[in-house]
Amino acid sequence: MKLYELLQLIPGSRIVGDSNKSIQGIEVDSRLVKPGDLFICIIGFQMDGHHYASQAIKQGAAALVTNYELDVEAPQIIVKNSRFALAIFSNHFFNYPSQKLKLIGVTGTNGKTTTTYLLEKILQDRGFQTGLMGTIEMKIGNRSHEVKNTTQDVLELQRSLSRMVESGAQYCVMEASSHGLELGRVKGCDFKTAIFTNLTQDHLDFHMTMEQYREAKSLLFSRLGNIYNEDPEKRKTAILNADDPSSVYFEKVTAAHVITYGIDQEADVRAKDVKTFSEGTSFRLESYAGNANFRLNLIGKFSVYNVLAAIAAALAEGLNLQEIKSSLEAVEGINGRFEKVSEGQDFSVIVDYSHTPDSLENVLTTIKQFAKRKVICVFGCGGDRDRTKRPMMGEIVGKYSDYCLITSDNPRTENGLEILKDIEPGVISAGKSKDQYDLFVDRKQAIEKAIEMANCEDVVLIAGKGHENYQEINGIRYDFDDRLIAKKTLKKFSVKRL
Numbered sequence: 001m002k003l004y005e006l007l008q009l010i011p012g013s014r015i016v017g018d019s020n021k022s023i024q025g026i027e028v029d030s031r032l033v034k035p036g037d038l039f040i041c042i043i044g045f046q047m048d049g050h051h052y053a054s055q056a057i058k059q060g061a062a063a064l065v066t067n068y069e070l071d072v073e074a075p076q077i078i079v080k081n082s083r084f085a086l087a088i089f090s091n092h093f094f095n096y097p098s099q100k101l102k103l104i105g106v107t108g109t110n111g112k113t114t115t116t117y118l119l120e121k122i123l124q125d126r127g128f129q130t131g132l133m134g135t136i137e138m139k140i141g142n143r144s145h146e147v148k149n150t151t152q153d154v155l156e157l158q159r160s161l162s163r164m165v166e167s168g169a170q171y172c173v174m175e176a177s178s179h180g181l182e183l184g185r186v187k188g189c190d191f192k193t194a195i196f197t198n199l200t201q202d203h204l205d206f207h208m209t210m211e212q213y214r215e216a217k218s219l220l221f222s223r224l225g226n227i228y229n230e231d232p233e234k235r236k237t238a239i240l241n242a243d244d245p246s247s248v249y250f251e252k253v254t255a256a257h258v259i260t261y262g263i264d265q266e267a268d269v270r271a272k273d274v275k276t277f278s279e280g281t282s283f284r285l286e287s288y289a290g291n292a293n294f295r296l297n298l299i300g301k302f303s304v305y306n307v308l309a310a311i312a313a314a315l316a317e318g319l320n321l322q323e324i325k326s327s328l329e330a331v332e333g334i335n336g337r338f339e340k341v342s343e344g345q346d347f348s349v350i351v352d353y354s355h356t357p358d359s360l361e362n363v364l365t366t367i368k369q370f371a372k373r374k375v376i377c378v379f380g381c382g383g384d385r386d387r388t389k390r391p392m393m394g395e396i397v398g399k400y401s402d403y404c405l406i407t408s409d410n411p412r413t414e415n416g417l418e419i420l421k422d423i424e425p426g427v428i429s430a431g432k433s434k435d436q437y438d439l440f441v442d443r444k445q446a447i448e449k450a451i452e453m454a455n456c457e458d459v460v461l462i463a464g465k466g467h468e469n470y471q472e473i474n475g476i477r478y479d480f481d482d483r484l485i486a487k488k489t490l491k492k493f494s495v496k497r498l
């Protein structure tokens with residue numbers, strides 16, 4: 001691809017040097033530049049990519065994209081905003097892959113990952129080739145690839161979509177995080193369907209206010225195509241949660257066809273008579289496409305919302321309700337979400353990815369419905385993340401559990417004990433006394449203590465890390481898996497009991 005071809009895509013940009021030069025690839029990280037690449041200099045939160053221009057050229061970069069002219073021996077396309085240029089150029093370089101498959105985006109504070117896997121299951125069962133992108137992995141068909149972020153950076157994202165298209169994917173289901181939306185990682189993505197799960201507090205370190213957080217989420221809906229299309233194959237749809245007040249705003253900003261789902265309020269796809277059991281849920285679905293009785297292995301009312309969102313999106317694709325139902329009823333569970341760990345012990349151990357006030361409250365109130373005896377909760381709060389949610393999470397755990405073990409959950413660059421101390425006042429304000437909670441910087445010790453103190457029919461909830469297989473401390477990811485630690489401890493513990 002020649003530089004002049006890219007130059008034409010951004011009116012107002014200019015070139016210094018040979019516009020006839022060809023590029024073979026695009027790169028934003030100087031360390032990964034290959035000969036012939038176009039290196040785009042991005043001003044980030046930690047670094048300024050412009051400072052790595054010389055390194056990129058040394059590694060063989062054919063040309064640069066910059067925000068200002070640099071004194072280097074390589075052609076430069078100078079633009080006003082190199083992040084915007086990155087989105088435009090990546091989409092163009094990979095030949096607009098999102099237009100070649102049906103792209104379904106899921107946004108919301110909680111339930112995104114779960115909803116994407118439910119939809120993937122429904123689509124795969126109907127014989128569609130799928131791709132998936134989210135917190136746990138990027139998948140092309142059933143092949144898994146590692147990811148750094150829930151919503152990958154624009155270049156990686158377009159590259160992944162292009163690989164999906166090459167492999168014959170007809171659908172891609174992806175999580176659109178608020179960071180992803182705000183930082184333009186999904187710019188240029190032509191979504192066919194946008195799903196909203198819910199909006200509660202998280203990420204205020206980045207968005208500052210709930211209004212701005214909602215505004216970021218709204219980008220998924222406001223950018224959805226604005227022409228109602230008779231042909232369902234081309235129709236853009238916004239799937240909104242009727243029980244969440246933010247949906248009113250998203251409905252306002254989208255010009256797409258809206259389908260609502262919910263439990264408490266009237267909705268196009270509604271669950272009635274919701275019953276929750278210790279092993280699953282049941283409800284009667286009433287929808288514009290027919291009614292059906294569901295019996296699921298997924299636990300808690302919150303799971304019913306994710307299921308409804310997936311049903312609504314699948315119905316929008318014209319899929320058959322009975323077939324959707326059999327796919328969903330066959331789902332055993334989602335990796336690291338309300339995952340039971342059992343070594344034959346006489347109490348329950350549950351590993352869950354609840355790391356926000358709302359998800360913790362949902363999971364704990366669900367557990368409270370079935371717990372015959374005590375609830376013991378191991379939890380923490382991430383470092384370098386929203387500090388205001390720490391006492392809130394402490395209060396929720398203090399309120400709904402009998403014993404709280406406050407511990408580390410990816411302290412990142414913060415001091416582990418300081419984070420625990422930010423959480424502690426919440427636990428105290430919920431009325432917990434010194435003999436009802438403890439602090440362990442070492443998460444392994446916290447898990448061991450929880451399991452050791454559990455008695456018959458108690459429930460131990462290990463919250464916050466779910467599928468994660470690491471503990472991040474000062475930039476290093478140490479091997480750590482709540483499920484493995486719990487299993488090992490249970491084995492050790494049963495030996496001790498014998």
Ligand SMILES: CC(=O)N[C@H]1[C@@H](OP(=O)(O)OP(=O)(O)OC[C@H]2O[C@@H](n3ccc(=O)[nH]c3=O)[C@H](O)[C@@H]2O)O[C@H](CO)[C@@H](O)[C@@H]1O[C@H](C)C(=O)N[C@@H](C)C(=O)N[C@H](CCC(=O)O)C(=O)O
Nearest residue numbers: 028029030042044045046047049052149150151153177179
């Ligand atoms: C705050 C944030 O989102 N930061 C993201 C951002 O990093 P940054 O702006 O700090 O980048 P930087 O390190 O300053 O580098 C700037 C530029 O210099 C380049 N560089 C840098 C060093 C070098 O030697 N050479 C070089 O060329 C970099 O490649 C980059 O282009 O761009 C990086 C590359 O895309 C991201 O990986 C990084 O995500 C960090 C790891 C992160 O933790 N993000 C979290 C907050 C996040 O995005 N989470 C969401 C939300 C999940 C949820 O909903 O719960 C997600 O989607 O994952």
Ligand SMILES: Nc1ncnc2c1ncn2[C@@H]1O[C@H](COP(=O)(O)OP(=O)(O)OP(=O)(O)O)[C@@H](O)[C@H]1O
Nearest residue numbers: 109110111112113114135302305337352353354359
């Ligand atoms: N619809 C829901 N409403 C509230 N809480 C939920 C819902 N679905 C899941 N949860 C809770 O949130 C946790 C995370 O779920 P999931 O991974 O599906 O959400 P996510 O939105 O992808 O999270 P992240 O932003 O970290 O990627 C679950 O472990 C569960 O505790």
Ligand SMILES: N[C@H](CCC[C@H](N)C(=O)O)C(=O)O
Nearest residue numbers: 355381382385409410464465
């Ligand atoms: N995507 C979320 C995940 C949080 C998971 C939790 N274990 C933590 O580290 O805080 C974030 O990056 O804020």
Ligand SMILES: [Mg+2]
Nearest residue numbers: 112113135150
């Ligand atoms: Mg997720």
